[in-house]
Amino acid sequence: MTSIFQSFTDEAPEIAALREQIRRFVAAEAPREKRIAWDKAQAWPRDAYAKLNALGLTGLTIAEEHGGAGQDIVAAVAVIEELTQAGPFFAGPFIHTAFYGGMNLSENGSPEQKAEYLPRLARGELFFAYGLSEPNVGGDLASVETRAELDGDTVVVNGAKRWCTGADWANVIYCLVRSGPPEDRYRNLSFVLIPTDTPGISMQDIEHSNLRYTKSQDVYFDDVRVPAANIVGGPAMWNRGWELLAGRALDVEKIEISACAYGIARAALEEAWQYAKERVQFGKPIAQHQAVRHKLVTAKTKLQACRHMLYHAAWLANEKRPCSVETSMAKLFIADTGVEIALACQQVMGAYALSDAYDMDRHVRDLLGMPIVGGSSDMQKNNLASLLRL
Structure with missing residues (x-):
């Protein structure tokens, strides 16, 4: 068994090689002018992503028996970290396939669902969206109001989901519904796989300022009918959705968004670090002024702490060890610390950090949202x- 020290300090050769492969891809396919255009369009590049998909990265959350590369959470986290060096434009769709789809169904799917979906997810052919939040429900997921009822061998869904990011291009919504009496708070929930081309679904875009690889959507379900076989885990998991929320897939979800925050914070610091060495004021590079030096080395120290928390949590999840505490701590610390790093880097770069001459404006916008998305910092506490x- 790989030791914890080796797992996130002395990186395995295959992960180091994977990183180098992704770095070459990012350098070739995501120059600054394209990143600026993608951010303004609030869209991710389909053609470039197809080239990335050919590398087989989405199989890193899926077992070999289902066509994957063998589940390796540490490697998948490294992929997110490297992809976010180009912003969220490749990391976002990767997560929709590898984590929203691959990880959830690997952990929670029925044998039939795994056989149907996992090989296609491993090939990168499908994208999932999360249907969790609602107009009246944020962190309190046990209070969802979207209603599902059984009609023979069919599930009928009515209600609405909010912040259903990427639902307009996803193939399937991994949807949390209330499937029993409202008074049975934790025993009335189910997850249902709802293909987005099912009759009765309508959507409305939601504009947002961060993670602009896509728009988010309000999704409305009007007598949407799907087979009972689409209940996640199979019909036996009807009214047992809370068990899935409390399972390993949710721990990995916290790691995935933490990896995004860490990767973007790393990109922000690298940009500010290089800028400080090149920008000359008062006759010398600003990296030689004490105030700037202190900001940057403090940010570097915080980033290193984030790295250790992230890969420690990923290693625990990969070894299937208890990690709910560590993943929540990682999400809390990295999201909040990422904001501190971004704002310090923005100050180092001054007015240029507010323009599209650099990526810093986008880094700051993306990181400011991290203490909110994927389970807020207060929810983690x-x-x-x-x-x-306690």
Whole structure:
């Protein structure tokens, strides 16, 4: 068994090689002018992503028996870290396939669902979207109002989901519904796989300022009918959705968004670091002024702490060890610290950090949202207080 020290400090040769492969791809396919255009269009590049997809990266969350590369959470996190050096434009769609789809169905799918979906996810042919939040429901997922009822061998869904990011191009919505009496708060939930081309679905775009690889959507379900076989885990998991929310897939979800925050913070620091060495004021590079030096080395120290928390949590998840505390701590610390790093880097670069001459403006916008998305910092604190029996 690989030691914890080796797993996130002395990186395995195959992961180092994977990083180099992605770095070459990012350098070739994501120059600054394209990143600026993608951000303004709020869209990800389909043609370039297809070249990335040919590398087989989406199979890193899927077992070999289902056509994947063998589940390797540490490697998948490294992929996100490197892809975010070009912003969210490749990392976002990768997550929709490898994590929203591949990870969730690998952990929670029925044998039939795994056989149907996982090989296609491993090939990068499918994209999933999350249907969790609602107009009246954010972190309190046990209070979802979208209603699902069984009609023979069919599930009928009515209601609405909010912040259903990428639903307009995703193939399937991994949707949380209330499937039992409202008073049975934790025993009335189910997950259902809802193909986005199912009759009765309509959508409305939501504009947002961060992670602009895509728009988000309000999704409305009006007597949407899907087979009962689409209940995640199979019909036996009807009304048992809370068990899936409390499972390993949710721990990995926190790692995935933490990897995004870490990767973008790293990109921000690298840009500010290079700028400080090149920008001359008062007769010398600003990297030689104490105030700037202190900002940058403090940010570098914080980033290193984020790295250790991220890969420690990823290693625990990869080894299938208990990691709910560590993944919540990683999400809390990296999201909040990423904001601190971004704002310090923005100050180093001054007015240029507010223009499209550099990526810093986008880095700051992306990182400012990280303490909110994927489970807010306050929700992580609540979770940790409960997990630690405070």
